[in-house]
Amino acid sequence: MATEKKSTSAQASLRITLKRSPIGTPYKHRLVLRGLGLRKLNATVLRPASDQVKGMIAKVGYLLEVSPQ
Template sequence: MADKRIKVTLIKSPIGRVARHRACVRGLGLRRVNHSVEVADTPENRGMINKVADMLAVEEV
């Protein structure tokens, strides 16, 4: 069975944010504003996405 994927795009800068939020952005593999990555739809990734949801755009792939 193929695993589900989520496309995550960083739309706001993590500069000036709490260190834990910056760590979530880096943990998702995002490096700069408007950078997009595809990550697996796991509870761990969903938790990081929910923590910094105001900085991200999320699409189902």
Template sequence: MAGQIKITLRKSISGSKPVHREALRGLGLRRINQSVLRKDNPSIRGLVFQVKHLVEVEEGA
């Protein structure tokens, strides 16, 4: 786990739980189809796991 991952918000956060909104804010995602590059580490993986139903992840980006 040393590279980067590309995280893209694919679904709306409307109606989602506050804990999921906080996880998306921590990842830096605000709008649908917005993508961010983050280091591949356990803390980022934990945030992605919480919102895996809302995002798409590309490894080695």
């Protein structure tokens, strides 16, 4: 029998919005924002609620607004 793969839409996801400018923040924090896919103010991305993404959010949470999808 074929096994079904879980789609990413079936998993819990997070809606992440960049609310504050990264100007004046440490360079590594800007790299984390790039890793999340956030480049402009008020940009919103959907990311899975994995441990890696939660760790990135914890690092730059002061710049973000996070809500469950």
